[in-house]
Amino acid sequence: MGDNRQSHLNGAYYSKGCNPFSCCCGFIFDCLCTCVCQIIFTILFILGLIIFICWLIFRPSAVKFYATNASLTEFTLDNNTLHYNLALNLTIRNPNKHVSIYYDRIEARAFYEGERFASTELTPFYQGHRSTDSLTAEFKGQNLVLLGNEEISNYNRETNSGIYEIEVKLYLQIRLKFEFVKSKQMKPEIACNLEIPLNDGTSSGNYESKRCEYDW
Structure with missing residues (x-):
């Protein structure tokens, strides 16, 4: 009876604990998990270090956009139809020593009081x-523009002053080139908030060059 009791206790012991084989498997699994985590951490650390070193070497600066000159010879609102003739000269300055840029697509859109009235594609x-x-964006034609009472009041005020507040946005698709490495395509937007004098032969004003901002 003592042997049976001992056998029963031994069985209970092994059923509640782990046998040598299961303990060994668990130990190996834990080691594998630890090794995999260490490898992933090491790879991420090395990649982060490489990116940081590249940033220190190249130190990219923001590309600067300027609306250097503008000619507005027509800007007439008649029964919600805007007649316009606008030519805008843009200057793009890349100050980076090691970074060049592919402008794959450049779309310029013109807005008045938040309403788009024209768009044009520029040469990549x-x-x-x-x-x-330097680039030139030309907008000429007529388009339907739905303005509220406040916007029409602003238009009348600007007509009296001879200077119109027009926004031109650039929608870009670009790729950066770091020495021999090209980045994936990015799509930044540039906003130029301009005050452009009308020059229709009866009135004229001086346009002041304006730096454009990134539209995040």
């Missing part, structure tokens, strides 16, 4: 490092 180009390029 490649911009080298530490270089300045």
Whole structure:
């Protein structure tokens, strides 16, 4: 009876604990998990270090956009139809020493009182490092523009002053080139809030160059 009791106790012991084989498997599994975590952490650390070193080497600066000149020869609102003739000269300055830029697509859109009245596609180009390029966006035609009473009042006020507040936005698709490495395509937006004098032969004013901002 003593042997049976001992056997029963031993069985209970092994059923509640782990046998040597299961303990060994658990130990191996824990070791594998620890090794995998250490490998992942090491890879992430090395990648972060590489990115940080590249940033220290290249130190990219923001590309600067300027609306350097504008010519507005027509801007007439007649029964919710806007007649316009606007030419805008843009200057793009890349100050980076090691970064060049592919402008794969450039769309310029013109807005008045938040309403888009025109758009045009500009010619794609490649911009080298530490270089300045110029573009011209031309908007000419007529389009339906639905304005409220407040916006119409603003238009009448600006007509009397001879200076119109027009916003031009650039919708870009670009790729950056770091030496021999090209980035994925990015889509930044640039906003130019302009005050443009009407020059229709009867009135004229001086346009002041304006720096455009990134529209986040």
